[in-house]
Amino acid sequence: MLIKDLIKLTSCAVIAQRMRSFLTSLGIAIGVAAVVLLTSIGDGMQRFVMAEFTQFGTNLIAINPGKTTTHGASIGIYGTERPLTIDDAAALEKLRDVEAVVPLVQGNAEVESTHRQRRTTVYGISGDMPHAYRVEVALGRYFINEDPSTPRAVAVLGSKLRSELFGSRNPLEQRIRIGGERYRIIGVFAPKGQILGVDLDDAVYIPAARAQEMFNRDSLVEIDLLYRETADVDEVVASIARLLSARHGRDDVTITTQQQMLDVLGSVLAILTFAVAALGSISLLVGSVGIFTIMTIAVNERTSEIGLLRALGGKRQQVMAIFLGEAIILATLGGLLGLVIGVGGAQLLTLLFPALPVHISWNYLIAAETLAIVIGVIAGVWPARRAAKLNPVDALRSE
Amino acid sequence: MIQLQQIHRIFKVGDQQVHALNDLSLTINGGEYLSIMGPSGSGKSTLLNLIGLLDQPTSGEYTFNNQKVTTLSDDQKAVLRRDQIGFIFQFFHLVPRLTAIENIELPMVLAGIPSTERRTRVSRILDAVGLAERAHHKPEQLSGGQQQRVAIARATIMQPSVLLADEPTGNLDSASGNDVVEILEALNQQGITLIIVTHDAALGARAMREIKMIDGRIIDDGHQKPR
Structure with a gap:
């Protein structure tokens, strides 16, 4: 048939x-x-x-203090891990294939302009942040050339915080108080939107060392690191681990690549x-x-x-x-x-x-x-x- | 060309055994015109199915065209039916959703003959059975006589050597029944072996050889009477 x-x-x-x-x-x-x-x-x-x-890019690596592995005996025997510091971040910048390093300090504080107040998130970061997170500066400039150990009291606003505090007025060169300290506004970020419920626009960004002072701590919450797209992730991770082990005396950080998370x-x-x-x-x-x-x-x-x-x-x-x-x-x-x-x-x-x-x-x-x-x-x-x-x-x- | 030797066909109906064919031997030569008659249950339809390779004898030897067919596989018998044997049924057995042409084409479709050749063969045979203008009608649009003529066309399209007709006029009025028989006899004149099973004594008597069956046996084989 x-x-x-x-x-x-x-x-x-x-x-x-x-x-x-x-x-x-x-x-x-x-x-x-x-x-x-x-x-x-x-x-x-x-x-x-x-x-x-992936809106922050895919070649990011997050470094957090402490090891997220289960030990057989009490953590106490090994002692507590050493905190991540701004100096660690500075050292990481010198690694091969590293494009940007962002030390991160985070907290909440009262932000006051002459007319309004708002309690919001304060991020202490470094000059590399816009590059690493792919954020644009909409207005003014960004604190790129601050000395990380003794930065000036300058702040960049998230777009939402800007409209909350200043409406349509120009906030540049205005003075605000963050956690009671005086800061000068030098820029405003373009809207970035929310990521999993965290509103990056409703925040103020100041140099990391300043934030450490404000929240009275000498450690970092996290270090984010942007590597060259052509680089081999495993090699970058290995070199980070080697450097931090040398600086801390042992391997006491958790390194998570964006790729792993994805x-x-x-x-x-x-x-x-x-x-x-x-x-x-x-x-x-x-x-x-x-x-x-x-x-x-x-x-x-x-x-x-x-x-x-x-x-x-x-x-x-x-x-x-x-x-x-x-x-x-x-x-x-x-x-x-x-x-x-x-x-x-x-x-x-x-x-x-x-x-x-x-x-x-x-x-x-x-x-x-x-x-x-x-x-x-x-x-x-x-x-x-x-x-x-x-x-x-x-x-x-x-x- | 058809040789049956000591054929037995036993059916099991429940616990009982029914001896449908009992030690039957029969030889039919090519080109014969044969009628098989007998009361219901005499085994004439069983005999026809057996000759048509639709059924298998319980024991005995069947030779078709000098070929022992009792040992053939199912597929081999199907091919033999397709190429050598034409069936005509009392109730026509046309496929209701197919047109007259498509019904006639069925054996060629099963044989894998391409449609161009099918068309020429079908149009030739439609003229022969006088249905050229009803070619694209469905069975329900045809009279009983026309349906049976479509069935004859279908049975002969593969140019078989044997034509088996089971009560071919049983469902027709006498006029169209007569037409059908005349077509069958004309085919026999052209050399095809014609075997008709019937109740109808008048139809049976038209055959050149009348076989009478009772209880699975041939009781009378009125050989070759002159026409």
């Missing part, structure tokens, strides 16, 4: 039972549409979260999307039961036709191919209908809720359609085998 004739013969049978075929396909269509919609939302979420995390996050989100796709596949399973049922009924209804085909010289495999072909056509058409509904639904969602991140992934579209076809094969095999195994004499006699 020619493949062209097989397709013609099977599609003819599918068309002859229009309503029934449509309803059967609809079962598969709903399943495929569910998979497409759910994975589009899942994939969109994944991209959204990844974009949130990898973990990415795999978690991918599993989430996959789980959601699996949920959608349950409805595909229901659709497959529909195909199985209809094909079983079709074999019963057309028993005498099967007998005829055998009498006309049809081999068992040919009878099987005809009925299996029908199941596959039902599943394929259902799958295509599901793709249309799913993609249409995803686009409608984007239209209705622009905030909802929806991303249609070709991989999932192809996977969903393939799955639909595979389900058609699986659901169709048993009825088709039954048709092929019928005794031609008995089959011909049934009317």
